[in-house]
Amino acid sequence: MAMEQQGEDFATFVWGMVPNAPILNTTGQVLAQSPDSVALSKALKKRGFKFVGPVIVYAWMQAVGMVDDHDLSCFRYNCGV
Secondary structure, rough: OOOHOOOOOHHHHHOOOOOOOEOOOOOOOOOOHHHHHHHHHHHHHHOOOOOHHHHHHHHHHHHOOOOOOOOOOOOOOOOOO
């Protein structure tokens, strides 16, 4: 709510952290966090958010479509979420 009161849109802020979303995981590995989730976690903590460690943030990024972590052989991989 503090961001909103200061005229900052939460969605614009978080999606601005990963402008080329969705980020495709091309490693073939299941990741627990990424450099992007670490950066977003730090930025959220600076704004007073709690329980936003890089692992939780990475899972949230997967859930909202910022990261495509489907297996390379999956029919959903790189489908534009």
